[in-house]
Amino acid sequence: SQQGEEDPQALSIQEGENATMNCSYKTSINNLQWYRQNSGRGLVHLILIRSNEREKHSGRLRVTLDTSKKSSSLLITASRAADTASYFCATGGPDAGNKLTFGGGTRVLVKP
Amino acid sequence: DAGITQSPRHKVTETGTPVTLRCHQTENHRYMYWYRQDPGHGLRLIHYSYGVKDTDKGEVSDGYSVSRSKTEDFLLTLESATSSQTSVYFCAISSGRASDTQYFGPGTRLTVL
Numbered sequence: 001s002q003q004g005e006e007d008p009q010a011l012s013i014q015e016g017e018n019a020t021m022n023c024s025y026k027t028s029i030n031n032l033q034w035y036r037q038n039s040g041r042g043l044v045h046l047i048l049i050r051s052n053e054r055e056k057h058s059g060r061l062r063v064t065l066d067t068s069k070k071s072s073s074l075l076i077t078a079s080r081a082a083d084t085a086s087y088f089c090a091t092g093g094p095d096a097g098n099k100l101t102f103g104g105g106t107r108v109l110v111k112p
Numbered sequence: 113d114a115g116i117t118q119s120p121r122h123k124v125t126e127t128g129t130p131v132t133l134r135c136h137q138t139e140n141h142r143y144m145y146w147y148r149q150d151p152g153h154g155l156r157l158i159h160y161s162y163g164v165k166d167t168d169k170g171e172v173s174d175g176y177s178v179s180r181s182k183t184e185d186f187l188l189t190l191e192s193a194t195s196s197q198t199s200v201y202f203c204a205i206s207s208g209r210a211s212d213t214q215y216f217g218p219g220t221r222l223t224v225l
Contacts, residue, residue: 033213042116042202042216043155088154090214099145099170100214102155 006089006106014111019076021106023089024069030092032065032072033100037086046074046087079110115139116217118203124223131190133220135203137183143206144186145214146170146178148199155202161186193224 007022023032031050035043049056049065049072056063062075076083086107090100115138125131135144145160147170157170159178167178175197177189190197203217 035216040219042218043204043214045213045215048213099157099160101157102147104152104154 006087006103008106009104010107010109012109012111013079015079015081017079019079019083019108019110021074021087021108023072023074023103025072025089025091025103026070027091028093029067030094032063033090033092034061034063034072034074035088035090035102037088037105039085043088076108079108081110081112084108084110116203116205116215118201118217118220120220121218122221124225125193126225127194128192131193131222131224133188133201133203133222135186135188135217137186137205139205139207139215140183141205141207141215142183143208144180145204145206146176146186146188147202147204148172148197149202149219150199158188158201193222195224198222198224 005024013019029051031048033048034046036046037043047058047061047063049063051067060077065072086105088102088105090102092100117136119134143162146158147155149155156172158176159167159170159173161167161180164180179187201220204214206212206214
């Protein structure tokens, strides 16, 4: 079973627009991470937000975390064609030991 | 890909044959993981290792075994491959616990006919 569930499953936007995707999870977490996967490649870590943080920025990425709602959002500002990829959230929690649990991902298409 | 290689990158095999996938790292990270990725299921953990000869099961371990005889290598074996094991397999490494970032290899696409 997946701990994190992304929404929407797919997203299509024009270059320059912002892309927002959400992740919901079910149990307590220590942190939540976002990864990007380009077609045919491995996952690349984007950003990690700890359970005691509410917002974090990295370049054009902004991540929020609401532990009361068990949800997180990833915002990509001023999107580029190179942002076309699948984005996954992953959670690590006190009951997860040394493991991360990944969601099903959001496929983002940025049209030039 | 953070010093992680997987071999082979592509493999086609027949049902019932044994298959071994190799993950090799040059980062000296303690933790290594094997995932499979299938449409509609995201990434699912098969097995992981927290040190040489220390391994544990993940979410979908049935039909798979692993071995880690040295820090840099983590092997995934399908003793008798089935069509349901057709998938893309990813290896990942982490220096700390799951709370830390995981670094992924390029993947192995396995087709079982």
